[in-house]
Amino acid sequence: DGGITQSPKYLFRKEGQNVTLSCEQNLNHDAMYWYRQDPGQGLRLIYYSQIVNDFQKGDIAEGYSVSREKKESFPLTVTSAQKNPTAFYLCASGRTYEQYFGPGTRLTVT
Amino acid sequence: QQQVKQSPQSLIVQKGGISIINCAYENTAFDYFPWYQQFPGKGPALLIAIRPDVSEKKEGRFTISFNKSAKQFSLHIMDSQPGDSATYFCAASISIGYSTLTFGKGTMLLVSP
Numbered sequence: 001d002g003g004i005t006q007s008p009k010y011l012f013r014k015e016g017q018n019v020t021l022s023c024e025q026n027l028n029h030d031a032m033y034w035y036r037q038d039p040g041q042g043l044r045l046i047y048y049s050q051i052v053n054d055f056q057k058g059d060i061a062e063g064y065s066v067s068r069e070k071k072e073s074f075p076l077t078v079t080s081a082q083k084n085p086t087a088f089y090l091c092a093s094g095r096t097y098e099q100y101f102g103p104g105t106r107l108t109v110t
Numbered sequence: 111q112q113q114v115k116q117s118p119q120s121l122i123v124q125k126g127g128i129s130i131i132n133c134a135y136e137n138t139a140f141d142y143f144p145w146y147q148q149f150p151g152k153g154p155a156l157l158i159a160i161r162p163d164v165s166e167k168k169e170g171r172f173t174i175s176f177n178k179s180a181k182q183f184s185l186h187i188m189d190s191q192p193g194d195s196a197t198y199f200c201a202a203s204i205s206i207g208y209s210t211l212t213f214g215k216g217t218m219l220l221v222s223p
Contacts, residue, residue: 004153033210040119042199042215043154058210090153096209097142101153 003027004102006091011107013085021076021105023091032074033092033099036060043090049074078107085109113137114202116214123221129187131217133200136181140202144211145174145185148197157198158185161205190221 004025013019025032031050035043045058049068063082068074074093078085086109092099115134123129133143144159160167160174160183167174173186187194200214 040215042116043213045210048210092153096203096211097144097159097205098156099211101146101155103153104151 004091004093004100006089006102006105008105009103011105013107013109015109016080017109018080019078019085019107019109021078021089021091021107023074023076023102024072025074025091025093025100025102026072027093027100028071029093029095029100030071031093031095032068034058034064034066034074034076035090035092037088037090037104046076046089078109113212114200114214116200116217118217119215120218121220123187123190123219125190125192125221125223127190127221129190129194129219129221130184131198131200131219132182132184133202133214134180134182135202135212137202137204137212138181139204140212142203142205143174143176143183144201144203145172146199146201146213148199148216150196154199187219190219192221192223195219195221 007022033048034046047066049055065077090104091102094100145157146154147157148154162178171188176183197216197218199216201211203211
């Protein structure tokens with residue numbers, strides 16, 4: 001069953017803690033993306049990776065970090081430096097003009 | 111700077127009516143314009159897309175109209191159904207080379223029974 005999986009679906013953390021969100025795809029896509037979604041703000045690009053061991057900052061990369069050690073995996077770490085981390089996080093893969101999204105992880109930081 | 115402006119922010123349409131969502135872009139280098147549909151708690155899914163060499167593209171009840179000179183494009187949902195109730199995002203990108211999608215802020219559509 002091909003697709004993109006994100007885990008967990010809901011995540012709760014205390015302020016000051018780093019947290020890593022998982023994203024795995026078995027679609028054999030080279031490119032993967034992380035977006036943040038806030039009410040009324042649309043989807044904003046955090047980081048993207050066109051190929052293994054390479055990634056670029058998106059529009060709102062501050063306070064986030066990523067790695068791309070395997071083609072299938074693109075984990076996102078929300079660091080304690082991110083001022084407002086509570087949001088819905090979406091991972092996607094595919095070409096620019098045809099991106100497939102995962103089901104998302106809702107992160108709540110209190 | 112928002113490069114893709116989407117309106118309205120929310121829309122209520124009666125069942126059987128036509129839903130219309132509009133987007134405007136600024137970057138004339140954009141050459142690919144997709145629309146995504148997102149249901150609550152789910153990730154967005156590609157609905158329909160258009161390139162600027164055509165003025166209209168239709169897939170079932172969904173139609174994209176494109177006006178290159180005005181730098182505008184719109185989504186029309188004919189015979190709107192309650193199951194169409196979702197958030198719709200327009201987007202734009204440059205299709206060659208390494209590029210990313212720029213999304214509008216979304217339109218929350220509610221189709222009343």
